[in-house]
Amino acid sequence: MTVKEAKAILEKNVSCAEDSLIDSLHECELFSKKRFWEFYDCVITLAQDALKSGRDFETARKITLVYQRILKEMIWHFDKRDLSKLRKFPNKRYNGYIERLDNAVDAYFRGVFVDETLYELQRPKS
Numbered sequence: 001m002t003v004k005e006a007k008a009i010l011e012k013n014v015s016c017a018e019d020s021l022i023d024s025l026h027e028c029e030l031f032s033k034k035r036f037w038e039f040y041d042c043v044i045t046l047a048q049d050a051l052k053s054g055r056d057f058e059t060a061r062k063i064t065l066v067y068q069r070i071l072k073e074m075i076w077h078f079d080k081r082d083l084s085k086l087r088k089f090p091n092k093r094y095n096g097y098i099e100r101l102d103n104a105v106d107a108y109f110r111g112v113f114v115d116e117t118l119y120e121l122q123r124p125k126s
Helices: 003-014 021-027 033-053 057-078 094-110
Strands: none
Touching: 003 021, 003 033, 003 057, 021 033, 021 057, 033 057, 033 094, 057 094
């Protein structure tokens, strides 16, 4: 993924545009693994670019905004008082997705990348 593509994916998620992870979670009430991995790769790409070019305040703000929204959607899924329930949500493995997001965001802010082979949650084979 190029930096330009990563920034476009980030923008789609910030604005809750169609075919974004946030759109899938919030508007469609669906956990899309495809959109999850797309956003994850977007953040990793931007983190790698930040090592070379430096961190950008606006990019950091947008990553944080989307990250918080994803976590809130997951929390609301488990809230018995909330009417929103995500279809195809990985109830038994959701912590693996959170771990991935945590480390991707951490990579952007601190420049520390975790070896992909060390994760319990592995990306699906294409």
